[in-house]
Amino acid sequence: MLRYLGPKLKKLKQFNIHMHPGFSTKYSILNKNFIKNNKAIISFYLLELLEKQKLKFTFSLTEKLIKKYILFIHKYNYKKFNISTIIEARLDKILFNIGYSITIAQARQLIVHGYFFVNFKLITNPSFLIKIGDIISLSSKSSFIFKLCKKNLYIKYIKTIKCNLNVYICKKTCLSIFYSQINNYTFNSYNNLLIIQYYLH
Known part of the structure; x- marks a missing residue:
């Protein structure tokens, strides 16, 4: 799957992303209930999939590149390295x-x-x-x-x-x-463990 080039506001609603650079004007006119409350039972696999899709959408990553990062983390020590440390670099x-x-x-x-x-x-x-x-x-x-x-x-x-x-x-x-040290600012929070587990099944 290549980078997503469709309507981005639709994806922001789908992934429950409240903040994204470049969308401040659109967000200001949306009410607080722009995200539908889905009370259906969600499987653990679906949670992993949504976290992975949110990561792909936020940073315009391809499936091949994410797998490369996961293999790097798994090869070394994933307690020291995670998706966030690679993305921020x-x-x-x-x-x-x-x-x-x-x-x-x-x-x-x-x-x-x-x-x-x-x-x-x-x-x-x-x-x-x-x-x-x-x-x-x-x-x-x-x-x-x-x-x-x-x-x-x-x-x-x-x-x-x-x-x-x-x-x-x-x-x-x-x-x-x-480049010595920059205090990173991640505008969307995502669960690193869910993403890693999705690829290690």
């Missing part, structure tokens, strides 16, 4: 956390179009995993990204970023980031 998620994009989809598009370098090497794969000490740089054609930073509602979650010895990332003098 992805380049598209880090750019969203930093404030270079308003949505995950926008971060993916900027990466694919060649706006970012990692360790001075062009990266066009949104699922590229960033390690501590990596340097994320902007290309010369990405001056408009600084305007996006100022509009980003989630910029307040940035606390520990070293950028040319300046903690303010939106200044035009900041052209690269030394």
Whole structure:
């Protein structure tokens, strides 16, 4: 199954997601009862499936990529590694956390179009995993990204970023980031154990 390209608000209702970047305007006009109360008996397998589908929708992941992450977790120690630690190390998620994009989809598009370098090497794969000490740089054609930073509602979650010895990332003098530690902000909570159990049946 490839990435979901249909109506996103429909999926937000289905997965009971109350917050998603880029949907604040639509959410403001919805009442509190926009999610139907389903009192039917739900099996444990269905709970696992819904958690997996919610993860796929939120971060635009493919089935093949999720299986790759699960095998990595199972091969090593899943008590130390989980889905969250891998997702938060992805380049598209880090750019969203930093404030270079308003949505995950926008971060993916900027990466694919060649706006970012990692360790001075062009990266066009949104699922590229960033390690501590990596340097994320902007290309010369990405001056408009600084305007996006100022509009980003989630910029307040940035606390520990070293950028040319300046903690303010939106200044035009900041052209690269030394990735040391970023306080991650996950806008949708999901159960890591249910997702892992779904693939280990």
